[in-house]
Amino acid sequence: MxxxxxxxxxxxxxxxxxxxxxxxxxxxxxxxxxxxxxxxxxxxxxxxxxxxxxxxxxxxxxxxxxxxxxxxxxxxxxxxxxxxxxxxxxxxxxxxxxxxxxxxxxARAANSGPVAEYTLAMILLANKRVLAEERRYRASRTLPDHFGGYAGCGNYRQTVGIVGASTVGRAVLGLLRPFDLDVLLYDPTLTAEQAAALGAR
Structure with a gap:
């Protein structure tokens, strides 16, 4: 052939x-x-x-x-x-x-996996304030305030917003399911029921 x-x-x-x-x-x-x-x-x-x-x-x-x-x-x-x-x-x-x-x-489907994984990592790190703490420590070289500096820090019951139930958006929504997060989704093409089926509101 x-x-x-x-x-x-x-x-x-x-x-x-x-x-x-x-x-x-x-x-x-x-x-x-x-x-x-x-x-x-x-x-x-x-x-x-x-x-x-x-x-x-x-x-x-x-x-x-x-x-x-x-x-x-x-x-x-x-x-x-x-x-x-x-x-x-x-x-x-x-x-x-x-x-x-x-x-x-x-290669949209193949590329969406790594992009979604990176997005998940950034969401989790942002909620933990890792990037902000890195910048703060780089500037001050001091340890964080363990008593007063962690209010609201972490992923438990945090709100996460996703814009668009695209291929990547849907993959991110799937990766967010195991976490105790309040996930909001904006996509004008979906009903509330369809958003709920994706694990969001």
């Missing part, structure tokens, strides 16, 4: 941050791709030739935007796979590509 021709497009410095060696090896097995060639722009003849030969555009952060002027040179393109949250980020007119049958895929 012939492997589809693919090309990478992103900030070249990010390739090894997005793909480890095992992922690059899998990519090379699945597609005819030179993982050493990364398109950081689409204005040179070399980049346009690479794009013209591609059936799959594997894009990431800081990928050059495929504009209307590039459309005549992308007849072979069948898919745009974006390593970030929104594949349309690297397409000036996503509808024009969709009309030609180009499929767009993203």
């Amino acid at each position: 012939t492997r589809p021709r693919a090309v990478l497009a992103m900030n070249p410095r990010l390739v090894h941050a997005v793909f480890d060696d095992a992922a690059l090896a899998r990519l090379r097995r699945a597609a005819d791709i030179d993982t050493g060639q990364v398109l950081a722009e689409l204005d040179s003849a070399r980049s346009r030739d690479a794009l013209a030969g591609a059936e799959i555009l594997v894009a990431g952060w800081d990928a050059p935007v495929v504009r209307a002027e590039h459309l005549p040179g992308t007849e072979r393109l069948r898919a745009v796979v974006y390593a970030g949250g929104v594949a349309a980020t690297c397409l000036e007119d996503p509808a024009a590509f969709a009309a030609r049958g180009v499929v767009a895929a993203n």
Whole structure:
């Protein structure tokens, strides 16, 4: 079976941050791709030739935007796979590509887990006043007031607000469930019952 021709497009410095060696090896097995060639722009003849030969555009952060002027040179393109949250980020007119049958895929679900975990960590640390205490200690080099400085400090029955029941928002809501927190959710697309089902009000 012939492997589809693919090309990478992103900030070249990010390739090894997005793909480890095992992922690059899998990519090379699945597609005819030179993982050493990364398109950081689409204005040179070399980049346009690479794009013209591609059936799959594997894009990431800081990928050059495929504009209307590039459309005549992308007849072979069948898919745009974006390593970030929104594949349309690297397409000036996503509808024009969709009309030609180009499929767009993203890593929103895969990325939402680590983002939600980081968000949870920051919520818990903020309620414990860790960041404020770090700044205070850095300035004063004195221990905190253990008797008067901890009122309201901690996560027990604290109020946490989440704006948007997006993929990340829902993942954060799920991670907050084990904690005794009062979770408020703002999302105009949800009813109170739907918010309650997500563990919020």
